[in-house]
Amino acid sequence: MITVVLLGAGNVATHLFKAFLASEEVEIKQWYNRNLKTIDKYKNKVNVTDNLSSLVEADIYILAVSDDAIEDLSKQLPFENRLVVHTSGSTSLYAVDMKQKRGVFYPLQTFSKAADLNFNDVPICVEALKKTDLPILKNLAKAIGSKSHKVNSDQRQALHLAAVFVNNFTNQLYRIAHEITEENGAEFNILKPLIKETANKIESLSPYMAQTGPALRNDKKTIKRHLKQLESDEHKAVYHLLTKSIKKTHGIR
Amino acid sequence: MITVVLLGAGNVATHLFKAFLASEEVEIKQWYNRNLKTIDKYKNKVNVTDNLSSLVEADIYILAVSDDAIEDLSKQLPFENRLVVHTSGSTSLYAVDMKQKRGVFYPLQTFSKAADLNFNDVPICVEALKKTDLPILKNLAKAIGSKSHKVNSDQRQALHLAAVFVNNFTNQLYRIAHEITEENGAEFNILKPLIKETANKIESLSPYMAQTGPALRNDKKTIKRHLKQLESDEHKAVYHLLTKSIKKTHGIR
Structure with a gap:
């Protein structure tokens, strides 16, 4: 079982939430959003919060927020040395604060809020600063039915x-x-x-x-x-x- | 049963030939090409010819030749007042000689010689100078599993x-x-x-x-x-x- 904390509530976050919820191999420990209203309707299914200092422990923290917010949000995380990944195609791996174990979990697909998405059709590009963090990212992709591809930042x-x-x-x-x-x-x-x-x-x-x-x-x-x-x-x-x-x-x- | 004579041996002609051959509602009376070699290998399946003066009678004559060849070829046909259609998307209906009943049978799809094509996925745009010639063109499309669309030349x-x-x-x-x-x-x-x-x-x-x-x-x-x-x-x-x-x-x- 892979435990995750999801941060953000845009299209990518929402699709990931649904895919994680449907997977037997993933447990969503918590869903954080700055604005609680957006995710409040899911509170029967998951622990929701708008308070960073109340974040619980998990294997992976997924920053599914806009490119510009990644750096700032990762700086504010009230812990160190945990695996924190962003989901952006264009943002540097180093945007994640250096206190953390850094990685990327980039689903390469077009996301509309309306349409349901089958993650079987979503290749996920994974990247990790430390090689040993790669397997769990690959397993997370596999757990939602996605094919994962190890890439570097240029790729x-x-x-x-x-x-x-x-x-x-x-x-x-x-x-x-x-x-x-x-x-x-x-x-x-x-x-x-x-x-x-x-x-x-x-x-x-x-x-x-x-x-x-x-x-x-x-x-x-x-x-x-x-x-x-x-x-x-x-x-x-x-x-x-x-x-x-x-x-x-x-x-x- | 709709009887056709097919003229030309390019990609469109070859795909139409195969579709007509497979249809129980179409009989290919003859296949004409200027160069007999190209279609000679089909002679056990269909009457092939390179001689326009030996063309037999049929319900529809299909000029599946290059845009530039339509006018000239239609002028050379040794009969009058039969339904003659071309398969071009961009050529005028009037490129077919006025001695004939004129029409267009334009399959809107990308044709490669190699790949087999399922005509279920090929919409056919039909056009006829005389309204009474439309139904047989629509039926020909239907006979190979295609959806037909009545269009005018501008469309x-x-x-x-x-x-x-x-x-x-x-x-x-x-x-x-x-x-x-x-x-x-x-x-x-x-x-x-x-x-x-x-x-x-x-x-x-x-x-x-x-x-x-x-x-x-x-x-x-x-x-x-x-x-x-x-x-x-x-x-x-x-x-x-x-x-x-x-x-x-x-x-x-």
């Missing part, structure tokens, strides 16, 4: 940055497609199978090998017509830049 | 253009993520669950509602660090432009 920060491209930026391309279809009275829904297939395809092919379309074929006629068809300058700029990027990747002039 | 061309954003451009973002992870010795594979979840999310949320991340939060500190982290000017330009695009969509200054 984690690269993954966090790459995640912005495959998640936020990709989603914005979906949004632009939504705008293009709506402007022409077409149904965005018709594109959904293509969106899924595009994501599924890289399961078996590298993005390099999976590429198709007018930029790769250097089909100037179609590219020209597409640019003419686009009504917004912003959409035109995105079309231009990503067409150029595809051509560069594939050595097309 | 079809908007879908084709939007498809470039959600397929080719999205795939290029995957590629850039691949480059970023490799440059830092991180595993691109760790991003795959996020890629899938990003695509799945829009099943229940609009892209507008599904957006998250530093651009939406207007998290200037993270954006600045990400731009510094990026090594390539091209990656920086993509990051800049899509961040700007997200901000514009969500009215953030």
Whole structure:
């Protein structure tokens, strides 16, 4: 049994809470939040507190708070030499106060408060200053059904940055497609199978090998017509830049 | 039973051939290709030919050839007033010669020669100059398990253009993520669950509602660090432009 104290009440904290609660191998000793109201509704399921000086003992303290709050919160912890991890993709391991055994437990996934999340689909990047602290972090990931990956800080920060491209930026391309279809009275829904297939395809092919379309074929006629068809300058700029990027990747002039 | 003659031997033609062959409601009367060698291996399954003057009668003639070849090929057909459709997303309905009953049968999906395709996941956009020709096109789609959508040419061309954003451009973002992870010795594979979840999310949320991340939060500190982290000017330009695009969509200054 791994015992944890959870700190914070945002999306990541809430999803972790539910996953820990559902796991037979994890015991949530306590849930801390600065504002007790947010977590008060869970008080029948877990010991909740807004008082740092009343924190109980546990194997792992998880700081699932905003990037900017990690350092400050970790400084205020009223104990020493316990395993304290944050859940941020971009924040240094050293943001955790040096009095503690420091680590990172970064779930690489997109979290919305509404949607339920299956942690089987959430890879967790684990990092620990002391090698001996790694196994318990890996076991915690396993206890909620997640695959864990030992990374260093450079790798984690690269993954966090790459995640912005495959998640936020990709989603914005979906949004632009939504705008293009709506402007022409077409149904965005018709594109959904293509969106899924595009994501599924890289399961078996590298993005390099999976590429198709007018930029790769250097089909100037179609590219020209597409640019003419686009009504917004912003959409035109995105079309231009990503067409150029595809051509560069594939050595097309 | 719907009888078809298939013309062309590229990816779309080959996938349609297999789907028609597997359907109990479709009979492929003949398969034409300019170069007989490409389709010769199927001669035990279907009547193959490279001679347009020997084309047999059928309910539908499907021109699954490159955009540029549609007009010319349709002019050469040695008959009149039969239903002739092309499979292009961007080509005018009027590219089919006016001697014929004209239509479009456009499967909106990404086709690779290698991967087998389940037409259940392929929406087909159908269009016909004469309304009475629509039902048989819809039935042909149904016969291979596809959902059909009646569109007009503007809608079809908007879908084709939007498809470039959600397929080719999205795939290029995957590629850039691949480059970023490799440059830092991180595993691109760790991003795959996020890629899938990003695509799945829009099943229940609009892209507008599904957006998250530093651009939406207007998290200037993270954006600045990400731009510094990026090594390539091209990656920086993509990051800049899509961040700007997200901000514009969500009215953030």
